[in-house]
Amino acid sequence: MSSITSAPAAFRRFRPARCAGVLLVGLAVPAPSAGQSETIAFTGASVIDPGTSGVLLNATVVVRDGVIVSVEEGGGAPAAARAIDLGGRFLVPGLIDAHVHIGTLEAARRALRSGVTTARSMGAGFFADVGLRELFRRGGLEGPEILAAGYHVRPRPAEGLFLDEPGLGDLLGRDVRGPEAMGRVARAMLDRGVDFVKVNATERAGLPETDPRKPFFTEAELSALVAEAEGGGVPVAAHAHGDRGGRAAVAAGVRSIEHGTYLRDETLRLMRERGTYLVPTIAVVSDLTVPGGDYDDPVLQVRGRHMLPRVRETAAAAHALGVPVVAATDTGYGSESVLRMSHELIEFVGIGMSEIEAIRAATTVAAELLGIGDRTGRVAPGFEADLLVLDRNPLDDIGQYQDVLFVMSDGTIALDRLDFRADAVGGRRVPDADWQ
Numbered sequence: 001m002s003s004i005t006s007a008p009a010a011f012r013r014f015r016p017a018r019c020a021g022v023l024l025v026g027l028a029v030p031a032p033s034a035g036q037s038e039t040i041a042f043t044g045a046s047v048i049d050p051g052t053s054g055v056l057l058n059a060t061v062v063v064r065d066g067v068i069v070s071v072e073e074g075g076g077a078p079a080a081a082r083a084i085d086l087g088g089r090f091l092v093p094g095l096i097d098a099h100v101h102i103g104t105l106e107a108a109r110r111a112l113r114s115g116v117t118t119a120r121s122m123g124a125g126f127f128a129d130v131g132l133r134e135l136f137r138r139g140g141l142e143g144p145e146i147l148a149a150g151y152h153v154r155p156r157p158a159e160g161l162f163l164d165e166p167g168l169g170d171l172l173g174r175d176v177r178g179p180e181a182m183g184r185v186a187r188a189m190l191d192r193g194v195d196f197v198k199v200n201a202t203e204r205a206g207l208p209e210t211d212p213r214k215p216f217f218t219e220a221e222l223s224a225l226v227a228e229a230e231g232g233g234v235p236v237a238a239h240a241h242g243d244r245g246g247r248a249a250v251a252a253g254v255r256s257i258e259h260g261t262y263l264r265d266e267t268l269r270l271m272r273e274r275g276t277y278l279v280p281t282i283a284v285v286s287d288l289t290v291p292g293g294d295y296d297d298p299v300l301q302v303r304g305r306h307m308l309p310r311v312r313e314t315a316a317a318a319h320a321l322g323v324p325v326v327a328a329t330d331t332g333y334g335s336e337s338v339l340r341m342s343h344e345l346i347e348f349v350g351i352g353m354s355e356i357e358a359i360r361a362a363t364t365v366a367a368e369l370l371g372i373g374d375r376t377g378r379v380a381p382g383f384e385a386d387l388l389v390l391d392r393n394p395l396d397d398i399g400q401y402q403d404v405l406f407v408m409s410d411g412t413i414a415l416d417r418l419d420f421r422a423d424a425v426g427g428r429r430v431p432d433a434d435w436q
Contacts, residue, residue, distance in 0.1 A: 038082060038411075039062065039063070039064045039078060039080055039081040039082065040062070040063045040064075040081060040082050040083075040084060040408075040411070041060055041061070041062045041063075041076075041077030041078060041081040041082070041083050041084070042059075042060065042061040042062075042063075042084050042086055042091055042387075042389075043060050043075075043076060043077055043083055043084070043085050043086065044058060044085050044086045044087050044088055044089075045058075045059045045060070045061055045086045045088075045089070045090075045091040046058075046059070046086070046088055046089065046090045046091065046393070047059045047061060047071060047090075047091050047092075047379050048090055048091070048092045048356075048359070048379070048393075048394070048395065049071070049093075049378050049379040049380055050093060050356065050359050050360045050363045050364045050377065050378060051364055051377075051378040051380060053356065055090075055393070055395065056071070056073060057073070057088075058073060058074055058088075059071060059072060059073055059074075059091075060072050060073075060074070060075045060076065060077065061091060061379065061387075062077070062078060062081060063385040063387075063408070063411050064411075065411065066384060066385055066410040066411030066412070067382065067383070067384060067385055067411065068379065068380060068381055068382065068383050068384075068385050068387075069381060070381055071379060071380060071381060084418070086389060086418075089389050089390065089391055089405070089418075090389065090390040090391075090392065090393055090394065090400070091379060091387060091388070091389055092359070092363075092379065092387070092388050092389075092390060092394065093117075093363045093376070093377050093378055093379055093383075093386060093387065093388070094115060094116070094117025094118065094144075094363075094376070094386030094387060094388055094407070094408070094409060095115045095116045095117065095118075095327075095341045095362045095363070095388070095401070096116070096117070096118040096119070096120075096327075096362055096363060096366035096367060096370065096376070096377060097111065097116045097118070097119045097120070097144075097327070097328050097329055097341055097362075098119075098120045098256075098279050098326045098327065098328040098366045098369060098370065099120060099122045099258055099279050099281055099328030099329065099330045100116075100119045100120065100121055100122065100328070100329060100330070100331065100332065100333065101121065101122060101123055101124060101330070101331070101332040102119060102121055102124065102129065102132065102146065102332060102333055103124040103125065103128040103129065103132075103332065104128070105132070105135075105141065105143065106335075107332055107333040107334055108132055108136070108142075108143035108144060108146070108333070109142050109143055110333045110337075111143075111144055111333040112142060112143055112144045112407060112409060112414050112415075113404075113407060113414060113415045114333075114340045114341065114342075114404060115340075115341060115342075115388050115401065115404040115407055116144050116341060117144050117145065117376070117386035117388075117407070117408075117409045117410075118144055118145045118147070118366075118367075118370070118372070118376060118386065119144045119145070119146055119147070120146075120147040120149070120195075120196065120237075120328075120370055121146055121147065121148045121149050122149055122152075122196075122198050122237065122239070122258065122330070123149060123150075123151065123152045123198055124148070124149075124150065124151075125151070125158060125160045126160050126163075126164060127148070127150045127151075127164060127192050129146055129148035129149065129150065130148040130150060130192055130193055130194065132146045132148075133145075133146035133147070133148045133195075142414055144409060145376075145409075145410075147195040147196060147370055148193075148194050148195050148196075149189075149194050149195065149196045149197060149198040149237070150189050150192055150194045150197075150198075151164075151189070151198075152198050152199070152200050152239070153176070153182070153185050153186070153189070153197060153198065153199040153200065153225060154176070154199070154200040154216060155175040155176055155177070155216055155217075156175060156176070157171075157176065157185070159172070161185075161188075164192070165188045165191075165192075167188070168184060168185065168188055171184075171185075177221070178221065179220060179221060179223075179224030180224075182217075182221050182222075182224045182225040182228070183224050183225070183227075183228040185225075186225050186228035186229045186232075187228060187232075189229070189234075190228075190229065190232040190234060194234060195234065196234060196235055196236070196237050196255075197225065197229040197234055197235070197236045197237070198236075198237050198238075198239065198258075199217070199222065199225055199236055199237070199238050199239070199249070199254070200216055200238075200239045201215060201216055201217060201222065201238040201239060201240040201245035201246060201248060201249040201254075202214055202215050202216060202239065202240045202241050202242045202244075202245035202246070203216065203241075204239070205241055205259070205261070205285070205288070205300075205303065205304075205307060206288070206294075206295055206300065208297050208299035208300055208303075212241035212242060212259075212261065212262075212303075212307070213241060213242035213243075213244075213262055214242060214245075215242060215244045215245030215248065216245060217245070217248065218248065219248040219251050219252050222236075222238070222248055222249050222251075222252035222254070223251075223252040223253065225252070226252050226253045226254060230253075235254075235255035235256075235371075236252075236253075236254045236255055237254060237255055237256045237257075237258055237279075238250075238254040238256070238257055238258065239258045239259060240257050240258065240259060240260060240263075241259050241260070241261040241262055241307075242261075242262050243262050243263050243264045243267055246260055246262075246263050246267055247263075247264075247266070247267040247270065250267060250270050250271050250274060250276050251270070253274070254276065255276065255277065255369065256276060256277040256278070256279050256326070256369055257271065257276060257277070257278050257279070258279045258281065258328075258330075259279070259280060259281055259311065259330075260278050260279075260280055260311070260314050260315075260318070261280075261285070261307050261310050261311040261314060262310060262314070263278075263314050263318075265317060265321070268314070268317055268318050268321050268323055269321060271318070271323045272321050272322050272323050275324070276323070277323070277324045277325070277326050277365075277369045278314075278315065278318045278323050278324070278325050278326070279325075279326045279327075279328045279369075280311055280314065280315040280318070280325065281311075281328050281329065281330040281344070282308075282311050282312055282315060282344060282347040282348075282351075283329065283339055283343040283344045283346075283347050284329060284330040284331065284339060285304055285307050285308045285311050286304070286308060286343070286347075287304075287331075287338060287339055288300045288301060288303060288304025288307065288308075289301050289304035289305050289308060292336065292338065293336060293337065293338040293339065294331055294332065294334070294336065294337055294338075294339065312347070312350070312351050315347075315348075315351050316351040316352050319351065319352065319353060319357075320352070324365050324368070324369070325348070325353075325361055325365070326361055326362075326365055326366045326369050327341060327344045327345060327348060327358070327361040327362035327366060328341075328344065328366075329341055329343070329344060340401075340402070341362055341401065342398075342399065342401035342402040343402075344362070345358045345359070345361075345362060345398045345401055346398055346399055348361055348398075349398045355394060355395045355396070355397075355398045356395060358398055359394065359395075359398075363377040363378070364377045364378060384410055384411075385408055385409075385410060385411040386408065386409055386410065387406075387407075387408040388404050388405075388406060388407055388408075389404070389405045389406035389418065390403070390404065390405065391403060391405055404417075405417045405418055406418050
């Protein structure tokens with residue numbers, strides 16, 4: 001298993017800055033976001049904590065300064081707290097979308113209001129994800145916690161990389177090949193303070209002219225990238241549909257395989273041995289098969305109809321073998337997006353996961369992948385107050401995640417659809433029309 005060392009340690013509050021290759025210790029702690037100082041008590045809650053099993057009924061959950069301070073059966077709200085009576089509704093952790101392409105404030109806001117309180121960016125031009133991460137850390141803006149990867153590492157990186165990092169200009173217009181070049185690109189990412197390095201071990205599936213089975217790099221090249229990134233305390237995630245590229249990435253020590261459509265059982269067994277995570281993004285392949293959404297191309301519709309049963313089969317086999325499987329959308333949460341995390345959870349139950357296993361794939365297991373499992377992904381004292389409210393029990397019907405009623409991120413309320421009182425119309429408790 002590839003070590004993540006200090007890679008995602010304290011992303012939001014204590015992430016150190018890098019300058020000219022020197023690691024600078026961050027001493028200043030941003031002030032809490034507006035609303036974090038308020039004590040809020042959820043009463044009458046049916047609590048689902050993925051770190052345990054079952055449902056804690058009629059619970060009171062108290063949040064203060066962006067942190068859960070207590071979870072107790074029965075009881076009432078503390079005297080100074082603002083009480084929110086859930087009336088038996090279900091209080092669950094915020095969702096972690098482990099593979100997104102968010103590059104704008106509007107998209108980040110849309111993701112948050114759908115229930116995503118943490119998102120790992122897997123590619124954004126001009127290091128927009130790094131910028132979003134820093135804006136949200138400073139408070140005052142609405143969005144999930146962002147873990148940033150910057151640009152994809154691929155044989156022909158996007159032109160924007162060379163505009164942002166002109167020191168790599170000699171690689172412009174030719175393939176990035178060999179361990180030395182891979183190391184240079186990794187160092188450029190580290191200098192920009194990424195939390196993960198994203199490498200394309202195979203071609204994409206979402207372009208009609210590409211072949212998703214085709215490998216891009218040798219194991220030696222991938223190993224050089226992993227060594228450089230992990231030397232800077234940052235893990236590597238590998239986009240890989242085909243088995244040859246995927247196996248090389250696993251052997252090189254990547255932290256996760258993204259997609260994994262055509263992985264063979266031998267590669268899945270190696271992933272289990274190495275502790276490599278699989279992020280299959282099943283629902284986005286469904287998007288390939290239909291008009292509209294993030295993709296709308298006849299070639300991709302034909303391709304998607306073949307890929308969809310294969311990626312479902314691979315994800316099911318991985319789960320059966322004990323490979324840790326993580327939920328993600330692979331969407332940019334743009335205005336044309338038709339994908340949400342709820343759709344991936346429905347897919348996970350469809351391949352044989354139990355409802356609680358699917359929830360863990362989007363909370364505790366995802367948090368472990370990201371290296372933040374000690375602070376988010378649970379409804380437990382000491383964890384960040386990243387919380388959702390659902391009307392009915394998702395352990396009976398995982399589709400309840402399609403209708404999120406309430407979103408709290410770090411103790412700040414981002415969405416409240418719980419109480420549509422007549423006297424609240426036009427007030428702060430009625431959400432905007434684009435809540436999802």
